[in-house]
Amino acid sequence: MQCDSKSAAIFPITVPVDNSLKSFNFYLVQSAETLTLIDAGMNNDSCWNSLLHTLQEQNLSLSDIDQIFLTHHHIDHVGLINRITSECSIPVYAHPYAYPRLKRDETFLQKRIDFFEELYKTADCGEKGEQQVAYLKKAMYKNQHQAIRTEIMPFPSFGHDFTIIDVPGHSEDQVGFFHEPSGVLFAGDLLINHISSNAIIEPGVETTYSYPLLQHMESMKKVMQLKPDVIYSGHGTVIHDAESLIRQRLDAIDHKAEKFLQLISDGYTTANTLAKTYYNKAYDSQFSLVMSEIIGHLQYLENNKRIQKEMTDGVWHYHLT
Ligand SMILES: [Zn+2]
Incomplete structure (x- = not known):
């Protein structure tokens, strides 16, 4: 050719x-x-x-x-x-x-497990978080053939x-x-x-x-x-048309962040309660993705100084600034 x-x-x-x-x-x-x-x-x-x-x-x-x-x-x-x-x-x-x-470097995979253990604990995910961490621990060895x-x-x-x-x-x-x-x-x-x-x-x-x-x-x-x-x-x-698609995606992020802001002002102050309330069924079926979405948007709102977080008894609580 x-x-x-x-x-x-x-x-x-x-x-x-x-x-x-x-x-x-x-x-x-x-x-x-x-x-x-x-x-x-x-x-x-x-x-x-x-x-x-x-x-x-x-x-x-x-x-x-x-x-x-x-x-x-x-x-x-x-x-x-x-x-x-x-x-x-x-x-x-x-x-x-x-x-x-x-x-599938073991040191990195272990760091990843520790990371999620801490993340889900401080997000107050309880048993659901523990289940996900147990799954990651199993996968560390089970998926070694994918290396x-x-x-x-x-x-x-x-x-x-x-x-x-x-x-x-x-x-x-x-x-x-x-x-x-x-x-x-x-x-x-x-x-x-x-x-x-x-x-x-x-x-x-x-x-x-x-x-x-x-x-x-x-x-x-x-x-x-x-x-x-x-x-x-x-x-x-x-x-x-990359530009218009990107604008749509950025707008959608802002739109979703506003919804979380509303929920926080309604009294849902932890990542876990926000996730359960907003995502409902998907919270169970796609737990790790849902938590990514919630925590990502909370970081975005924090970065924009719309919310602040405080740790109480090992759990992050969010409130409006
Ligand atoms: Zn892909």
């Missing part, structure tokens, strides 16, 4: 899924000199077969892939790495904050087609790949066309605390400044 230096041919690999994400998307990008695989789907046969099929359609094979770039460490973006690299030796690049997660076996390297500083942009929030290691000549941005899960992407609370690799929603908002604003023509997302369809 011919590509001049300005263009890149993009071959999306879109694997439909029967849940709210709609699809797992990953991408082959052919530029003049390099074939890059951006992300690597889930570890299942549908993703594997779709990858092989997309390569075949272009008269390419696995061994033609020069490099694999990862937008972030989540399981639905790195699933095929072990399978691919056990067949072909292809260098894999990611943000350094992805390494301990991809390698990425090949070496993961930092993105090379030159010699590739993309500007690499940090877009943390959904995960602290999330990056976007901007192909400037064509105005195309691969942004992982920073933006999803049909649903709002979650800012997920996690301990940092270098820090003990994280501010995922604040980071997520900054990352969206950064991308708005970039004015990409097209954003290829980790899920769902291609995004053509």
Whole structure:
């Protein structure tokens, strides 16, 4: 295939899924000199077969892939790495904050467990929090087979087609790949066309605390400044009007924060009571995501000096300023 230096041919690999994400998307990008695989789907046969099929359609094979770039460490973006690299030796690049997660480093996983234990205690989550921590402890060993076996390297500083942009929030290691000549941005899960992407609370690799929603908002604003023509997302369809989608997402965050503010003034003063009251059934079925949402928005309100928190008997209580 011919590509001049300005263009890149993009071959999306879109694997439909029967849940709210709609699809797992990953991408082959052919530029003049390099074939890059951006992300690597889930570890299942549908993703594997779709990858092989997309390569075949272009008269390419696995061994033609020069490099694999990862937008972030989540399981639905790195699933095929072990399978691919056990067949072909292809260098894999990611943000350094992805390494301990991809390698399932025990020290980091233990730090993560301690982090959530403390987080849920101070949020007054009681038994529900303890159950979640017990689940994390089990998963630490049970999911060890998901560790990425090949070496993961930092993105090379030159010699590739993309500007690499940090877009943390959904995960602290999330990056976007901007192909400037064509105005195309691969942004992982920073933006999803049909649903709002979650800012997920996690301990940092270098820090003990994280501010995922604040980071997520900054990352969206950064991308708005970039004015990409097209954003290829980790899920769902291609995004053509990034600016209006980002404005919608930022407005929705403000709107939700106002609702939490109202609940706090109604006397729901802990993260746990806010979560139960606002999310109702989802509190049970999606506990960790719900707590991320609540704590992220509380941090946002605190940051805007709309609320303050005070610790009483080991639990944070929030009140209006
Ligand atoms: Zn994803």
